[in-house]
Amino acid sequence: MFWFRQGLCFLPAFLVIWSSCTFIISYLIALFRHDVDIIFPYISDTGANPPESCIFGLMTFISACAGTATIYARYKFVEKLTEETGLVRPSLNKASLWLGVISCLGMCIVATFQETAVTLVHDLGALVFFISGILYTILQSVISFNAYPYGSSKTVCGIRLGVAVFAAVALFPTVICAFFVKQTTLHRHAEDKDYPYHVASAVCEWIVAFSFVCFFLTYIDDFKMFTLRVKAEYKE
Known part of the structure; x- marks a missing residue:
């Protein structure tokens, strides 16, 4: 049996590959069309103008759907462990689920x-995505340690915690430096006064985004151990 056919490991594997392609493909298209600078644009800058905005929007939406499916599958897996071992508090598992969703x-x-169209709503969405995502990774790291030795090894638990802390630390300069960025155009120049803040904010944004990718990468082995089934009940 191929590894990606074991359990539900195809879910996090697809999420990792698709999300990485979402960031990279939109960046390459925007770069090819000279819509962004080659050095450290914001992720959203790479999907601001058509046609890359259309591709970025579609691929990001699919990533969100795959992320929701992966988060729910992880929730059901931990729920099953909780029923059998009692190692993880159900409230902690539910809180993690809602943060992920x-x-x-x-x-x-x-x-x-x-x-470039609705800046305020876009920025609020990004804040919700990053803050909730980091809280999700932190809670899942705690859950992983609580569930040990069921599920993940100590090494994987440590990697998850390290990635979660790394993402949390990178979020602060992402948000703080963004407040000092006054220029709203997609092309930046090194002589601009706010250029250092832009670079720091953009670099940390990419770090946070790929920290999420690395975190879900650690799910692949766990997801080999279980499957989900849909049970339909007919009520007259």
Whole structure:
């Protein structure tokens, strides 16, 4: 049996590959069309103008759907472990589920409202996505340690915690430096006064985004261990 046919590991695998392609493809198209600078544009800058905005919006929406499915599958897996072992508090698992779903909703807002069209809504969606996503990774790291030795190894638990802390630390300069960026055009120049703030904010934004990708990458082995079934009940 191929590895991606074991359990539900295809879910996080697809999410990781698709999300990475979403960021990279929109960046390459925007770069090819000279819509952004080659050095550290914001992720949203790469999906601000058509046609890359259309591709970015569609691929981000699919990523959000895949993320929701992966988060729900993880929730059901932990729920089953909780029933059998009692190692994880159900309230912690439910809180993690809702934070993950809210983060995916933020992704949908980012995909739907382009940065140059409805800036305020786009920025709010990005904040919801990043903050909820980081809180989700932190809670899942705690859950992983609580569920040990069921599920993940100590090494994987440590990697998840490290990625979650790394993303949380990178979020602060992403948001703080963004407040000092006054220029709203997609092309930046090194002589601009706010250029250092832009670079710091954009770099940290990319770090946070790919931290999420790395976090879901650690789910692949866990998802090999279980499957989900839909049970239909007919009531007269």
